[in-house]
Structure formats: structure tokens, C-alpha cells
Amino acid sequence: MKCLTYAESEAWFASFGAKINEHRHILFSDPTKKERRIFLPNLALDPSTGLDTFSSRLVDWLPNGCNRMLWLSNWENHRSIIFFETVRHAYKEYRHIIEAPGHLFESSAWDRMDYESRTPDDEREDAILSGLFLLAICFNWNADLITPNRDYITLYDNSIMFGSLDDSRIEEAYTLTRKWDLKFQEQGR
Secondary structure, eight states: OEEEOHHHHHHHHHTTTEEEOTTSOEEESOTTSOOEEEEEOSOOOOGGGTHHHHHHHHHHHSOTTOOEEEEEEEOOOHHHHHHHHHHHHTTTOOSOTTTOOEEEEOOOOSOTTOGGGOOHHHHHHHHHHHHHHHHHHHTTOEEEEEOTTSOEEEEETTEEEEEESOHHHHHHHHHHHHTTTOOOEEEEO
16 A cells, blocks of 8 residues: 555546546546446445445446556545554555545456455455445445556545446445445446
8 A cells, every 4th residue: 555645646537538526536538438337335344244244345346457446535434544544554654545536556457256366465455445435335435446447446425435437346346245245236337
């Protein structure tokens, strides 16, 4: 994991035609590409149903071989920030979230469903990303988990949204969410 400043994150997003708007949300600049989204309003997950597994499956939903960015756009609760930043300290990142809100996880060649092929470094990076995303879910923060090919998961106002240009990726998202009995609706764009 590498933490990026606002300007560094802006440059990373710009490399594939995305930008950060005035509310710190991610927007794609090419509206001609047909994107499908599913939206899970009023996310209510029971921790006893494997919330850690759910977070890991969300991270695994992203495609192989892509860098992944966890972008925090809004966070609250001072104690939660301290806990989140303490996790970042393991990577020698001592800046506050406001100074470096982007969390870049570099690509790896492992197959996301072949757990035997992952190296210890792959395993660690994936665990850190899943854990940080789990914290964002639990703290009810606004965040995006996004790849340069425009597959993304957005947390916003106690909801989750999946987006992709690839219909098969959306079908995978439906399958994933059904395992947790989550109610969803499709949104066109």
C-alpha cells in the first residue's frame, strides 16, 4: 500500500479519465461508455454473518492485474480516524487521512479466486485492503474502491454501489450480494 496525497490521487485518476469533484467524489469523464450499476440501499449487515468475508469478497470482485485505489471522500468520528491511521502506521505512513486520503494497492498477477497462487506479499496487501475497506463499511464512511478499467465499489450514506462497463462483472456482483441476502436495484447510466 502506498498512501497518496490529494494531488497524487488526482493524477492517478486522471490517467484513466476520472476526476475528483468538489465533494471529493469520483466522476468519469467519458459518458459515452455504457456503465451498469447496482445499488444496495440501506445496507444492514449483521456482523455474525461474516462481515470480514463480505469485505474480502468485495475486494476479490475487482479484476485481476489492476491497481486498486481505496479513496476516502468523507469520514467522521475522531476515534475511528485514530484507529484507521494506526493501521496505516504499519506502512510507515504517518500523515493524517486529510493529507493523504488515497490508498493505492499495486497490481498483482495472482488469480483472485486461486488462493494457493498468492505470494505472502499478495496475501498481506489483500488482507490490508480488505481490512481497511471493512473499517470504512463499519464506520459508515464515504469511500470508493476503484480500478483503472472503471470497475468500482462505492460506499455512500450506508449504501454500496457496484459499477462496471462489463455486464459479466455486474452479474458477479448480483451473485455476491445474494449470498448475504442484500436487497438491490439496478441503475442505468
